[in-house]
Amino acid sequence: xxxxxxxxxxxxxxxxxxxxxxxxxxxxxxxxxxxxxxxxxxxxxxxxxxxxxxxxxxxxxxxxxxxxxxxxxxxxxxxxxxxxxxxxxxxxxxxxxxxxxxxxxxxxxxxxxxxxxxxxxxxxxxxxxxxxxxxxxxxxxxxxxxxxxxxxxxxxxxxxxxxxxxxxxxxxxxxxxxxxxxxxxxxxxxxxxxxxxxxxxxxxxxxxxxxxxxxxxxxxxxxxxxxxxxxxxxxxxxxxxxxxxxxxxxxxxxxxxxxxxxxxxxxxxxxxxxxxxxxxxxxxxxxxxxxxxxxxxxxxxxxxxxxxxxxxxx
Numbered sequence: 484x485x486x487x488x489x490x491x492x493x494x495x496x497x498x499x500x501x502x503x504x505x506x507x508x509x510x511x512x513x514x515x516x517x518x519x520x521x522x523x524x525x526x527x528x529x530x531x532x533x534x535x536x537x538x539x540x541x542x543x544x545x546x547x548x549x550x551x552x553x554x555x556x557x558x559x560x561x562x563x564x565x566x567x568x569x570x571x572x573x574x575x576x577x578x579x580x581x582x583x584x585x586x587x588x589x590x591x592x593x594x595x596x597x598x599x600x601x602x603x604x605x606x607x608x609x610x611x612x613x614x615x616x617x618x619x620x621x622x623x624x625x626x627x628x629x630x631x632x633x634x635x636x637x638x639x640x641x642x643x644x645x646x647x648x649x650x651x652x653x654x655x656x657x658x659x660x661x662x663x664x665x666x667x668x669x670x671x672x673x674x675x676x677x678x679x680x681x682x683x684x685x686x687x688x689x690x691x692x693x694x695x696x697x698x699x700x701x702x703x704x705x706x707x708x709x710x711x712x713x714x715x716x717x718x719x720x721x722x723x724x725x726x727x728x729x730x731x732x733x734x735x736x737x738x739x740x741x742x743x744x745x746x747x748x749x750x751x752x753x754x755x756x757x758x759x760x761x762x763x764x765x766x767x768x769x770x771x772x773x774x775x776x777x778x779x780x781x782x783x784x785x786x787x788x789x790x791x792x793x794x795x796x797x
Contacts, residue, residue, distance in 0.1 A: 588643075605734075609706055741764060
């Protein structure tokens with residue numbers, strides 16, 4: 484017992500093993516991940532700028548939630564990627580205990596916020612298509628603010644539960660995390676404490692947080708499908724589906740990687756598969772979302788033209 488307490492007292496932090504111990508391989512990964520991160524920054528900042536600079540877009544629920552989604556994606560990548568790039572460049576691969584808990588806290592916040600925002604956006608599409616006459620009343624600007632505030636608040640509460648459960652762990656064996664950031668699963672495997680309560684929290688509460696919004700999204704689109712199939716005009720059907728295509732693509736990318744990771748016990752996960760999936764939802768999806776929502780969106784194109792015209796006018 485005294486030896487365990489001494490090890491815990493001298494515990495300095497963790498070693499993030501990352502992707503490979505080969506300096507040449509890490510040298511190849513650095514420019515790739517740097518470019519992806521810069522694209523993520525530029526794309527999401529541009530979405531936020533376009534929406535905030537155009538009040539007519541900001542007061543439209545779809546763009547209001549898109550702005551918050553871009554902010555959450557920006558926060559998610561910025562929580563993970565800068566530290567990962569630093570480790571790739573310096574080859575130190577270390578993170579302090581407090582830095583690890585901080586990373587877990589903000590990582591869970593932005594993941595959960597993405598989750599709740601996608602459900603809010605699905606509800607917005609449901610009201611717009613299934614109850615168009617009541618749309619402006621139900622999805623008022625005040626309602627959108629309340630929904631967004633609830634998304635951020637619930638995400639903070641959810642993250643706080645996770646961090647509090649991890650903060651009581653003792654780490655008296657290996658400090659090596661087989662990942663490129665501090666995630667809940669690897670920390671559970673490293674701990675020499677009884678992690679059964681944390682495992683229950685991960686599987687039960689974590690599953691509810693993921694599947695609850697997902698079921699809301701699925702039910703929303705089920706009602707949307709029934710409504711669209713009743714529309715006689717083919718053109719109107721196409722317009723209804725086109726307003727949902729961007730959101731459905733984001734939902735598929737987001738949940739496709741998360742569901743296989745965070746709703747099962749930590750003892751069953753594979754380190755290599757976890758890294759690949761983590762790259763998808765921490766870098767690839769946040770990088771692609773601005774393109775998904777803006778490439779075929781005429782209102783975003785108009786907002787972009789206004790910004791360009793203002794710049795040239797200067």
